[in-house]
Amino acid sequence: MAKEARGDFYPVPIVDQNTRPGAVTRLIVFIVVLTGAAIVFGLFRERLGDPFLLGMLGVLAMIGVGFLFATAIGFVQIAPRSTGDELSKAFVDSMSQGLLVTDTKGRVVYANRAYADMTGAASAADLKTVEGLLSDVPEASMTIYRLASGLRDGQAGDGEFRLAQSIKPGAEPGARWYRARARAFSMPGQRLPMLAWQLADISQERAEQERFFLDLQKAIDHLDHAPAGFFSADQEGRVTYINATLAEWLGIDLASFTPGAITLPEIIAGDGMALVRSVKADPGTTRNAVIDLDLTTMSGQALPVRFMHRVSASREGVNGPTRTIVLNRTQGEDASAELRASEVRFTRFFNSTPMAIAGVDANGRILRTNAPFLQLFSSVVDRDAVDRRVRFETIVHERDRPAFAAAFEKARQRQANIEPIDSVLPGNEERHIRFYVNAVADSAGGEGAEESAIVYAVETTEQKALEGQMAQSQKMQAVGQLAGGIAHDFNNVLTAIIMASDLLLTNHRPSDPSFPDIMNIKQNANRAASLVRQLLAFSRKQTLRPEVLNLTDVLADLRMLLARLVGNDIKLKIDHGRDLWPVKVDIGQFEQVVVNLAVNARDAMPSGGDLTVRTRNVTADECKSFAYRELTPADYVLVDVEDTGSGIAPDVLKKIFEPFFTTKEVGKGTGLGLSMVYGIIKQTGGFIFCDSEVGKGTVFRIFLPRHIADAKKQAEPGEAPATAAPAKPADTAKDLSGSATVLLVEDEDAVRMGGVRALTSRGYTVHEASSGVEALEVFEALGGKVDIVVSDVVMPEMDGPTLLGELRKRQPDIKFVFVSGYAEDAFAKNLPADAHFGFLPKPFSLKQLATIVKDVLES
Numbered sequence: 055m056a057k058e059a060r061g062d063f064y065p066v067p068i069v070d071q072n073t074r075p076g077a078v079t080r081l082i083v084f085i086v087v088l089t090g091a092a093i094v095f096g097l098f099r100e101r102l103g104d105p106f107l108l109g110m111l112g113v114l115a116m117i118g119v120g121f122l123f124a125t126a127i128g129f130v131q132i133a134p135r136s137t138g139d140e141l142s143k144a145f146v147d148s149m150s151q152g153l154l155v156t157d158t159k160g161r162v163v164y165a166n167r168a169y170a171d172m173t174g175a176a177s178a179a180d181l182k183t184v185e186g187l188l189s190d191v192p193e194a195s196m197t198i199y200r201l202a203s204g205l206r207d208g209q210a211g212d213g214e215f216r217l218a219q220s221i222k223p224g225a226e227p228g229a230r231w232y233r234a235r236a237r238a239f240s241m242p243g244q245r246l247p248m249l250a251w252q253l254a255d256i257s258q259e260r261a262e263q264e265r266f267f268l269d270l271q272k273a274i275d276h277l278d279h280a281p282a283g284f285f286s287a288d289q290e291g292r293v294t295y296i297n298a299t300l301a302e303w304l305g306i307d308l309a310s311f312t313p314g315a316i317t318l319p320e321i322i323a324g325d326g327m328a329l330v331r332s333v334k335a336d337p338g339t340t341r342n343a344v345i346d347l348d349l350t351t352m353s354g355q356a357l358p359v360r361f362m363h364r365v366s367a368s369r370e371g372v373n374g375p376t377r378t379i380v381l382n383r384t385q386g387e388d389a390s391a392e393l394r395a396s397e398v399r400f401t402r403f404f405n406s407t408p409m410a411i412a413g414v415d416a417n418g419r420i421l422r423t424n425a426p427f428l429q430l431f432s433s434v435v436d437r438d439a440v441d442r443r444v445r446f447e448t449i450v451h452e453r454d455r456p457a458f459a460a461a462f463e464k465a466r467q468r469q470a471n472i473e474p475i476d477s478v479l480p481g482n483e484e485r486h487i488r489f490y491v492n493a494v495a496d497s498a499g500g501e502g503a504e505e506s507a508i509v510y511a512v513e514t515t516e517q518k519a520l521e522g523q524m525a526q527s528q529k530m531q532a533v534g535q536l537a538g539g540i541a542h543d544f545n546n547v548l549t550a551i552i553m554a555s556d557l558l559l560t561n562h563r564p565s566d567p568s569f570p571d572i573m574n575i576k577q578n579a580n581r582a583a584s585l586v587r588q589l590l591a592f593s594r595k596q597t598l599r600p601e602v603l604n605l606t607d608v609l610a611d612l613r614m615l616l617a618r619l620v621g622n623d624i625k626l627k628i629d630h631g632r633d634l635w636p637v638k639v640d641i642g643q644f645e646q647v648v649v650n651l652a653v654n655a656r657d658a659m660p661s662g663g664d665l666t667v668r669t670r671n672v673t674a675d676e677c678k679s680f681a682y683r684e685l686t687p688a689d690y691v692l693v694d695v696e697d698t699g700s701g702i703a704p705d706v707l708k709k710i711f712e713p714f715f716t717t718k719e720v721g722k723g724t725g726l727g728l729s730m731v732y733g734i735i736k737q738t739g740g741f742i743f744c745d746s747e748v749g750k751g752t753v754f755r756i757f758l759p760r761h762i763a764d765a766k767k768q769a770e771p772g773e774a775p776a777t778a779a780p781a782k783p784a785d786t787a788k789d790l791s792g793s794a795t796v797l798l799v800e801d802e803d804a805v806r807m808g809g810v811r812a813l814t815s816r817g818y819t820v821h822e823a824s825s826g827v828e829a830l831e832v833f834e835a836l837g838g839k840v841d842i843v844v845s846d847v848v849m850p851e852m853d854g855p856t857l858l859g860e861l862r863k864r865q866p867d868i869k870f871v872f873v874s875g876y877a878e879d880a881f882a883k884n885l886p887a888d889a890h891f892g893f894l895p896k897p898f899s900l901k902q903l904a905t906i907v908k909d910v911l912e913s
């Protein structure tokens with residue numbers, strides 16, 4: 055009865071060779087021992103006698119008693135399986151899946167009844183392993199081979215396969231799906247693992263899946279061919295699904311459509327995205343909105359549509375995916391075609407205008423807005439704010455609300471000619487806004503009309519920036535002209551002082567008591583000349599000697615000087631860019647620029663810090679990445695001079711390049727350092743900008759134009775013509791005397807008198823004139839017997855370049871030297887291309903005058 059009861063709970067396994075043999079073996083051994091003892095008694099009874107037999111019987115009796123005692127305490131058991139084994143077998147044998155356990159040699163150790171039923175085995179002799187059953191079946195052989203190979207490597211696996219007929223012989227015809235699993239496991243006390251195979255018929259599961267996918271395909275087909283468009287998008291605005299109707303409207307090929315490849319900004323025209331983004335859901339909720347806008351087809355045409363837009367947000371407030379139904383506003387009943395067309399035109403005009411428009415009711419609340427309005431004020435207003443009818447004044451900066459209130463009151467009273475209001479965006483005062491408040495006409499704003507005023511808003515940030523830039527440019531130009539004019543007149547005074555000092559020094563020995571005073575006069579005159587050169591640099595009228603340079607070599611040579619200038623407390627680093635383009639600059643002036651910036655950086659880091667000079671190439675396309683309006687797109691070599699100093703306050707930053715502006719203590723700066731840097735860079739054709747943050751440091755960015763070698767290229771700004779004969783440095787051993795006839799033309803009496811004395815003392819025959827007209831008269835009186843003409847550039851009646859032109863008509867090969875406080879390119883561009891001349895910048899010494907005359911005569 056007990057055995058029958060067990061069979062009621064679970065099927066009996068068809069094969070079970072996993073019994074415990076330990077107790078039976080011990081019983082057999084015990085019987086063999088007893089049998090052997092009986093044989094020994096029979097053989098040796100006569101030979102050994104009764105005493106021995108009695109002793110042996112005693113020993114055997116003790117063994118028997120010991121075995122009975124061991125059995126009583128459980129040391130020796132002759133019993134069936136344990137309760138745990140029974141439970142495991144009951145669970146396994148009740149499985150609906152077939153289970154087969156084999157050893158590593160493929161011998162069946164265990165098979166449950168489900169496996170036998172599934173494979174059609176009636177007895178243990180009919181059992182086949184999974185490999186033996188299916189390895190020759192083409193549909194399943196690859197799967198079974200893969201699982202068997204994995205078992206040999208100790209890896210578990212599973213797979214599914216479809217058979218044209220059931221595995222079980224005589225089963226109903228029809229295809230069946232099976233799932234096979236295989237794994238290896240270890241048995242206690244056994245060295246080799248056991249292999250377990252599970253086999254399940256999943257045909258019904260597959261049929262359910264096919265029915266599900268068929269229903270899903272039908273639902274998708276219904277959605278694809280619905281009379282309305284539909285799409286879904288993720289949090290980033292990437293379209294993850296689009297139905298066939300909308301794809302057809304937009305001209306999208308669904309066969310090549312990839313989820314996420316198209317974004318909403320690509321298919322929504324104009325500022326329509328502002329309307330879409332303005333729809334926001336509260337945390338943990340969803341929100342629906344109706345939006346009229348235009349879509350852009352693949353051919354670029356506009357398609358007027360209406361969105362039934364739904365957005366969701368998580369409990370944390372993170373935007374979720376969106377779902378949108380799209381209605382084509384060009385389709386509908388013929389009777390409403392004209393009305394529908396009018397609505398489409400109004401919506402298109404309303405949302406496509408570059409102006410932000412809002413309708414405001416009598417209480418100052420926003421009734422409706424267009425897309426540009428939501429785009430412009432996206433940081434302070436959204437769709438929800440419009441739906442809640444927030445007051446318009448909340449998006450006006452607090453300082454301008456009284457002016458807006460006054461303008462709105464005039465609009466309510468239907469007054470015309472309301473002055474616009476210039477304001478800034480709340481929360482971002484760098485963006486400028488201009489509001490126009492217009493009254494609603496009587497025909498539209500009579501009794502019961504919603505709007506009391508229409509407010510237009512235009513961003514004027516760019517306009518304000520251009521106005522500020524123009525004002526700053528005009529100011530700098532005016533100051534530059536003033537500085538240049540002062541420098542020119544001051545140069546004449548300094549030239550007279552320096553030449554007079556030189557004449558005095560020629561007549562006084564170093565031992566003379568007045569010699570130190572004369573030297574002091576000359577040294578201070580030279581200091582004044584240095585300040586004049588800085589003013590000329592700012593006004594971009596100084597003399598430059600540009601040459602093609604590689605900035606890597608220039609900065610490498612300058613490194614030791616910069617290290618001494620900044621001191622030991624500041625860490626200097628020069629980061630050279632790779633393959634720098636050549637530039638055409640005056641090496642002396644460029645070095646002065648870098649030195650000035652390094653000194654300023656040193657003064658900004660009294661407690662030490664880092665000073666970094668970096669160079670790199672910047673292409674024309676990269677120029678757009680810099681937020682500098684004045685920077686013209688081109689190829690540049692960029693030089694960054696960056697420090698970690700105290701930084702520059704924003705109000706000071708606007709004035710740093712102005713002359714005589716300084717934040718240093720009295721006596722510690724002239725305020726001309728950065729203005730000179732600005733002038734040199736601008737005269738070279740480049741740009742310089744400064745970015746700074748208080749407490750973090752400052753970086754000056756210098757953009758120098760890339761030099762492209764071209765023989766026909768015109769002279770760069772600040773570059774002297776190739777025909778000019780530059781003044782060479784004086785050679786102390788050179789003979790500066792001569793006997794040539796010199797015509798000296800100078801309108802400043804003191805400078806002319808000093809020049810006459812200086813050249814006469816060197817042996818020259820000097821004739822003087824105070825203007826160009828007088829010089830021509832002297833030239834005619836001498837019969838053209840003049841070897842060289844030394845003339846000022848700026849003179850009354852006739853200037854120097856005009857004089858040269860007149861003299862060339864009379865004597866084409868006349869030798870000529872220009873003397874001026876301005877750069878030579880300021881006047882050389884008005885001279886003939888084949889004109890040859892020397893140039894001497896003011897102020898100059900007697901020795902420099904004699905040197906240039908000697909050089910030009912010998913050239």
